[in-house]
Amino acid sequence: MFGYRLARRDKPLPGGQFLAFAIGLAVALVAGAILLVATGFNPIEIYIEMADSAFGGSQAISNTLTQAVPLGLAGLAVAVAGSMGLWNIGAEGQIIAGAIAGTWIARLGPDLPGPLLIVIMLVAAVVGGGLLALGPAIAKAHLGVNEIITTLMLNEIALRLVRYLVNGPWQDPTAIGFPVAPVLPEQAALPTLFSRANVGVIIAAIVLVIFGVFASRSKWGFELRVAGSSAQAAEYVGISLRAKIMTVLILSGAIAGLAGGIRLTSSDRIVEGIAEGWGFAGIIVAALALMRPSGVALVAIAFGALRVGGTAIQTQGVSDSISEIIQALVLMGALAAAVFTAYEITRSGSGTGVPTGAESISGSAEASAEATP
Amino acid sequence: MTSTRKALLALLTILALVAAACGSSADTATEGTDEAETEESSEGTDGGESDVRAAFVMVAPVGDAGWNFQHDLGRQGAEAATGAETAFVENIPEGGAEFDEAVQNFIDDGFNVIFATSFGYQDATLRFAEENPDVTFEHISGFLMNDTNMGNTFGRMYQPRYIAGMAAGAATESNTIGYVAAFPIPEVIRGINAFALGVQAVNPDAVVEVNWTSTWFGIPEETAAAQALIDSGADVLSMHQDSTATGQAISEAGGTFIGYHSDMSAQVDAYLTAPVWNWTPRYSEIIEAVEAGTYTPEAWWGGMVDGVVDIEVPESSPVASEMQDVKDSILQGEFDVFDQGQVIAQDGTVIIDDGIIQTELTNPFDPDAVVASEGDEIHDGVLLNMNFFVDNVVGEIG
CATH class of the missing domain: 3.40.50.2300 (Response regulator)
Known part of the structure; x- marks a missing residue:
């Protein structure tokens, strides 16, 4: 009846996070079920197929983990920057930069022994991703240039660069003109763990655990959060904001670069679409993890499972569009849950008079202003 | 800190629930497929239908009046001509993890012919062909093949x-x-x-x-x-x-x-x-060859005489x-x-x-x-x- 607004809860909803996620998931699944019924499918069977293809057996789990690796690292890249209040929208480009750097190493030393070649490729990927973030880091730290714009636009630069390379200097002479680079040396492939999962899972797990612990337990992580919540407070206690911005953004780029290196060493060769949208998906992962590095791994596994399930139900005849809508519904449900664990809906105003359009518009504007981090 | 832990706990609980649901659902799903397969095979003996099951992987949505649309027409045409069951997935990126998932799902579901219809699928297709000697793979518009179970197809447009x-x-x-x-x-x-x-x-x-x-x-x-x-x-x-x-x-x-x-x-x-693509004759030919056990991989570059291109x-x-x-x-x-x-x-x-x-x-x-x-x-x-x-x-x- 009256205006409503989102207000930050004084205390987190007691025991409410589970409830919120359960409700978010349930609402999403019901909405998806309506779509499935409308298009002639039994939603129970389709949901069972989704879950089974993501977790039912070692092969399913390997598929989920393979998706979770780039999702987790891209999510971590965004979350590390996000825990200081910075937005790295450039993980997509940094993944490409990492893959380019890795490919460059493989071209320089195609005869190096496998373990050495892979390690140098991954290190180069880390450096490549970090380098792409260097510009935005300097611009933000020293000139105050908005990092959202710079990191976002560098995605385009990275995409154009890989496009140029596979259409030009790196084009495979045997590919009858198609824009692909030559296949990587055989020993540049990450060793397999089980089914389709490779050593990339272990590398990503180690990185995620280190950063999860480091960000929540160390002085460095504490300083990040202080700097993120109040720049003035940070400078007052002697934290150098410039140095923090530089290290955090470069680190963020380097982590995304590692994702590119792992994708490269899990692929046959670099292609224009090597980043596959992982970098943008990483923003969703980080948002679902509430920008906390410690939460990224679980979200990445859940998101990876969702994507694997989404592909699997297509083989049952569900169209790609419906599959993507269901995935989006689940993500929206989870995001809504994340919002409602931190915020509650309260009535605004004293409730006099008839509600007008203008009132409800102002109400929603207020709500969005409050909800913006 | 506590809220982080609670968030983790909540997510873990959800995952555990999902995992539990999967544990029980796995059996149901398998039963489901078994029943379906039995039904199909009995149909097969009655109607003399093909025991080939052909799956198609497309790089973009099939409703685009272009490359993928024609492949989907070819799929439908081949299904009608041979009686083989077909299925497809669309919007699968080249060189990515989704291709692997989709193809593996098809193979696990018992599909024994895989048509990979975009150039950038060819490395992964060859890899799958080596791993799955009992499945036949045909890659469209590329140049890789092997001696046993993977060929490539294109047309003299x-x-x-x-x-x-x-x-x-x-x-x-x-x-x-x-x-x-x-x-x-x-x-x-x-x-x-x-x-x-x-x-x-x-x-x-x-x-x-x-x-x-x-x-x-x-x-x-x-x-x-x-x-x-x-x-x-x-x-x-x-x-x-x-x-x-x-x-x-x-x-x-x-x-x-x-x-x-x-x-x-x-x-x-x-x-x-x-000038148009018409994949029905070539797809039917491959499905029939697999059915008869006579499939031999080749670098097939068909012309108007083969019906693959026309005007x-x-x-x-x-x-x-x-x-x-x-x-x-x-x-x-x-x-x-x-x-x-x-x-x-x-x-x-x-x-x-x-x-x-x-x-x-x-x-x-x-x-x-x-x-x-x-x-x-x-x-x-x-x-x-x-x-x-x-x-x-x-x-x-x-």
């Missing part, structure tokens, strides 16, 4: 493009024909040259002006390129693209459109005809009978576009004379690799590495 060029040459009044082209790779260049030779055969005064977009599917780029050609005087447009944007542009300008991929008469007012001769064209004659001689194997008369490059060099190579030709991506020497007879390598424009083409490669 340049044949119908020559006939399309005849229609264009007869239709133009300004003697400028525009061609919106994707990437300067041999496949596209070969198509432009064949088209231009067709134009030349009926209208020696007309030129084919090329405009590159550097995209396969880019409506704004295609529209801009088409408009630029119209502005420079073209009244007939053709294209090597995945959308109908070129056709929309020339319809608005009141000219004539020669399409590509499929019959675009429903989408484009100015449509005259189009409808428009009765309204003033050169309809000439077009039909060429079509007949291609179908009878008497004519193959580049093997007769003189093929002259833009700079005046005679490249081919009555099927005999007149100058050394190299791989455009590896200039040290000689493809054909002076005096050689023309062969597919010359076509597959084509890197020059014929003399009535205006524009540069690249």
Whole structure:
């Protein structure tokens, strides 16, 4: 009846996070079920197929983990920057930069022994991703240039660069003109763990655990959060904001670069679409993890499972569009849950008079202003 | 800290629930498939249907009137012709994890023929072929294969493009024909040259002006390129693209459109005809060969005689009978576009004379690799590495 607004809860909803996620998931699944019924499918069977293809057996789990690796690292890249209040929208480009750097190493030393070649490729990927973030880091730290714009636009630069390379200097002479680079040396492939999962899972797990612990337990992580919540407070206690911005953004780029290196060493060769949208998906992962590095791994596994399930139900005849809508519904449900664990809906105003359009518009504007981090 | 832990706990609980649900659901799902399979096999014995189950992987949505649309028609056609069960997935990126998941799902579900219909799938397809010797793989538009269970398929689109060029040459009044082209790779260049030779055969005064977009599917780029050609005087447009944007542009300008991929008469007012893909015969052939146990991998480059490429001769064209004659001689194997008369490059060099190579030709991506020497007879390598424009083409490669 009256205006409503989102207000930050004084205390987190007691025991409410589970409830919120359960409700978010349930609402999403019901909405998806309506779509499935409308298009002639039994939603129970389709949901069972989704879950089974993501977790039912070692092969399913390997598929989920393979998706979770780039999702987790891209999510971590965004979350590390996000825990200081910075937005790295450039993980997509940094993944490409990492893959380019890795490919460059493989071209320089195609005869190096496998373990050495892979390690140098991954290190180069880390450096490549970090380098792409260097510009935005300097611009933000020293000139105050908005990092959202710079990191976002560098995605385009990275995409154009890989496009140029596979259409030009790196084009495979045997590919009858198609824009692909030559296949990587055989020993540049990450060793397999089980089914389709490779050593990339272990590398990503180690990185995620280190950063999860480091960000929540160390002085460095504490300083990040202080700097993120109040720049003035940070400078007052002697934290150098410039140095923090530089290290955090470069680190963020380097982590995304590692994702590119792992994708490269899990692929046959670099292609224009090597980043596959992982970098943008990483923003969703980080948002679902509430920008906390410690939460990224679980979200990445859940998101990876969702994507694997989404592909699997297509083989049952569900169209790609419906599959993507269901995935989006689940993500929206989870995001809504994340919002409602931190915020509650309260009535605004004293409730006099008839509600007008203008009132409800102002109400929603207020709500969005409050909800913006 | 506590809220982090609670969040983790909540997520863990959800995951545990999901995992528990999967544990019990796995059995149900398997039962489900078993039942389904039993039903199918009994149907199979009754109706004498195929025991081949064929799955198709597509790179973009199938409803696009282009490349993927034609593959989906081919899938439906092959299903009707052979009785084999088919299924498909669409919008699967090249070189990514989703391709692996989709193909593995199909194999696990008992599909025994996999058609991978985009160039960038070929590395992964070969990998799957090595891992799954009991499954047959056919890759479209690439060059990798093995000796046992993976072949590749493509079509001689340049044949119908020559006939399309005849229609264009007869239709133009300004003697400028525009061609919106994707990437300067041999496949596209070969198509432009064949088209231009067709134009030349009926209208020696007309030129084919090329405009590159550097995209396969880019409506704004295609529209801009088409408009630029119209502005420079073209009244007939053709294209090597995945959308109908070129056709929309020339319809608005009141000219004539020669399409590509499929019959675009429903989408484009100015449509005259189009060189089209028709995958049904080839897909049926492969499915039947697998069924009979006679499948042998090959690098299959089929032409109009195999039905994989085709063009409808428009009765309204003033050169309809000439077009039909060429079509007949291609179908009878008497004519193959580049093997007769003189093929002259833009700079005046005679490249081919009555099927005999007149100058050394190299791989455009590896200039040290000689493809054909002076005096050689023309062969597919010359076509597959084509890197020059014929003399009535205006524009540069690249």
